[in-house]
Amino acid sequence: MKKYTVILLVADRHGVLTRISGLFAKRAYNIDSLSVGRTHMNGVSRMTIVVECGDDLLEQIEEQLKKLVDVLYVEPVIDRPAVTRELMLVKVGHGGTYSDSARIIEVINVFRGKVVDMAPDSLIVEITGQEEKLNAFLQYTERFGILEVSRTGVTAMLRGGSRTN
Amino acid sequence: MELTGAQIIIKELLHAGADKVFGYPGGSVLDIYDELYKSRGEIRHYIFADEQGAAHAADGYARATGRVGVVIATSGPGATNLVTGIATAYLDSVPLVAITGNVATEFIGRDSFQEVNIVGVTMPVTKHNYIVNDVRDLQGTIREAFRIASDGRPGPVLIDIPKDVQKSVTEYGADAGTTVLDNTENRRESFGLNKTEKERASGLIKNSERSCLDGAIELIKSSEKPCIYAGGGVIIDGASRELAAFAELIGAPITASLMGLTAVPYDRSYFLGMAGMHGKYAASKTVAECDLLIAFGTRFSDRATGDKKRFSDGRKILQFDIDRAEINKNIKTDAYAVGGIKEILKALLSSKELRDGIVNRAAARSEWRAYAKRLKSSPENDIERSSKRLPPKFVIETVKAAFGGNIVVATDVGQHQMWTAQYFGFERPRSLVTSGGLGTMGYGMGAAIGAAIGTGLRAVLFTSDGSFHMNLNELATAASYNVPLTVILLDNNALGMVRQWQTMFYGGRYSETALDRKTDYVGLAKAFGARGFQAEDRAEFSAVLSEAVKIKTPCLIRCVIDSDESVFPMIPPDGAIGDIIIR
Missing domain, CATH: 3.30.70.1150 (ACT-like. Chain A, domain 2)
Structure with missing residues (x-):
């Protein structure tokens, strides 16, 4: 188990936070922390989620997040300076x-x-x-x-x- | 043109081609039902005995036809009754649009009469869901919902529409215009997520042509014992012909999951049927002995794989799916490509590299295929030796012989479902409607009715005393609409599958599985306005069935079978082929 940071851009729509936290809950992924706020783009919020998991699960988390309609962009921070x-x-x-x-x-x-x-x-x-x-x-x-x-x-x-x- | 929300719903249903819908009226959908009344020449609505039955009907309609099923329910209990139906569709990737009314926006959040947060309740079991708080968003939302339901990997979408939104008026045009949703889609695109799942998936094939598809071809070329494993994705994408051609090209036998069972006609010698926990012996053995498993459109359910480690050990796994998230989810793959199954198969079939490379190991593969064919005709693959008065296998095979291939078969869940999968011998894609992933007892009645309505064919429902009691009220629905439905009820006076596990793993302690129902099935069928028959041995069944074949309206045949009939073969949970129990 390692900690990974995942950057997300999401549509600032009704229930988007519930959808994302609900995905983590139903698939039993561990959220270490989650922060969210508006961006310079109208209607787009940015989330940073720190997850605790193995490499295999990180791939799953990324792909499952991408399937949510309100998720615009997913970027796990791996091997890149951040x-x-x-x-x-x-x-x-x-x-x-x-x-x-x-x-x-x-x-x-x-x-x-x-x-x-x-x-x-x-x-x-x-x-x-x-x-x-x-x-x-x-x-x-x-x-x-x-x-x-x-x-x-x-x-x-x-x-x-x-x-x- | 100015229209009310309720009028827009009707317009958009028609726009989506949904001329048959299933549901149940109520206080929060009165406006929608008023418009349905006015449009009854264009849209046919079928009222069920319970919203759950209506949801399963929309699901059965969708599975049997490939079109999006539509179900409408009122707020509160109407909406929550849909949940099992929606979850069933979600687990089997069935395109469904559920429309629920809700209390007016000013009453939301106040625990008003028949108020429930159905968007919150269904979030984990829908592909996406909405509450529409502004009538101006309604048209775009409905279009989007139909698109999401059927695009890429299909699934259920729920739209919750408060009563005041149904009454509000807005400008309506044939073109939905730019909505909030379109903005989201465009943004997804600008951030690198393609507009539709299909586009995204095919983009992945193209981008990965060098790495993924080539890796796949490399694996296929070097395999001496390849085995194809077809899942529901083959059916959804209508890729049966391409799959058969691919099997021919590389000389591989085909096996299937429950969801992929109708991909290939069972009479083809190289098609071995269902593999897995209750799969055919030949299919499970071929999967276990191959050196390369080529999986098309399947999630490797635990019911199919058994012990995952032993499932993967000693062979390469090659996976094709439209949903990238299915890659490496349950089984680690050695190579994969993401895209529509038909598109992938076409790419493989047209690959010169594959055609040229495949000849090298042709001799070994033709020997392997001959071995698989021998397994199919081996005595272990045909183990039913029941000396009972009315064996399930006899019932199912006799039904098949009587009706031929031009029917839709539905099942409930349990032993009868597995027997149907093993013995029916399906001939045509989408001719089986069954709840695989969620395993919903009580699914069959609604689903069979929906499938019959959708296809115009006769539906034959195989069910059992346990499952039938869960939704038998829908026999009334079948009678109201004179649906050509033949219910074959295998009555073993027990919850057979659970009882079988209790026999095998719980020391024969039959906790709450001996039903001892006093139900008079023939009388019950009659009470609901259907015909009822009973058979206790082979001769009686054959005689009754020859009469039932002539009946174009709902009828039920109760088949009295032995409580100790079991489903074999069985690979115990977390087991492998070596653990297979033949009888």
Whole structure:
């Protein structure tokens, strides 16, 4: 089992997300993460799905996705350079003293995160990067006391001139 | 021209050539039925006893004729009653358009009377489905639905139309114009997915001509013991003639899946019939001993392959299918090409490289083919030695002899279905209508009626006491329309197939399979307005059948058979040819 990233363009139509998640459910494929948003093209949304599977199953996932009428384009990212990023918001609690928050901010700086909200007893960090980096950040900040985590799921784009439209 | 949604539905049904439709009226489709009433000279609607029966009828109509079957049902329970019928069509790639009414858009999502989210319910068992919330999208949606249902690998499509959309008025032209759907299709094309599946698939053949088709030809040339395995794709694409020519060219015997059984007339010496769990001995053995299995339009169902590892070991697998997703799904292939089966066969037949290369191993292959023919006439291939008063094989062969080839055979699901597949000896593509993938008991009554209506031929339904009780209400439908339907009911007073498994694998503990029904079948047939007969031995059956042949209206013959009749041969689940149980 490996993790693969699959890029999809879909028609922005009624039920399209259900169709795709329904396909994964009925064929027992594992979704690791799924992110979706509009594109610069009217009526076209873009999804990035991270799946956990073997090579054989990846071929099936790609071909089954292509059969959905609302799916416009499918590109599994294999053996090609791609940028993959995820955004995460983390609410970290602290004791309320300056030295507590200073220690946390030091860690945030190392991970190139940003403090986007500061309350007397907690702060919210915004951090982007590859999944591993985000996991490492969570692992490190655990000692301060994590109150909430919200992750967008991975989004991806091939490098260079190759165009997934 | 300004038309209401309901009027547009009728216009578009006619545009699609659907002049016979099946269904059941109700509150949310009153407007559609009002228009059906006004158009009754152009469209014939058949009302069934239950929406499930209507869905199976549309399916039987489609399988027997090759046209798209249409079923109409109301919202809520009407729509959910369709689900088994839609799933049956989905699993066997049958082109079907299901039209459901729904509550008016302002009532949707409020748990209104007879409201159900049928688009959500049917999403996993349709090729695609729609809810039309704007009457302006209706015409384009219906056209698109018919196209999707029949294009490429066929399948069911559902269109849910809220009641207010049926009543709304919009401009209607013969040309559907550019719809949202067309935009999607154009976009697919601009992103490299061709407009239609057929185009896409044939594009794949062309692009892969060097790699895929050449790889296929290479495998065929170097094979000494090739075996063709024909699936439902051969029937769907009408490729029987090309398949026979190809078998002749390369000197290969042909075997089939249940769905491909009517691809070749059974009296051809090189056609061995159905392979798999309850396949003919000769067919399963040939599949097991070949060095190259050439599969056309089949998904390698677990009922056909048994243990997948032993199925593939020791031989190459060459797969042709219109659906790319079927390649490497159940069985790993050594080479493949994607495209219409007819088109692929034509490409193979016209390949000079294949014709030139094939001569090299001609001697070995002709020996192999002779061996396959010998298997077909071997005693192991004809094992029925029942000494019972009325053996199923006798019933089926006598029916075949009495009616000849010019009928449509339908079956329900279970032992009688396998016996029919083994013994009937089909002569013509589309002459068998049976639920293979989903294995739907209760399929037969509706399907037989739909097939008879579609073809104008007599339908003979082989069923059993178990399956018949699931949808026997449709005998009333057959009687209402005077459908030429002959029901051959093999009554073993048990759920035979499950009972057989209990005998073989569950120590003879017959949990809930001894039916002990008190049904008076002859009286029941009469009560529904059909004729009823009964036979308990061979002589009685022959006598009754000779009378039934003359009857052009629905009739039923109850055949009393022994509870211990079993289906053999049998390759147990996850087994291989070595595990075959002959009797």
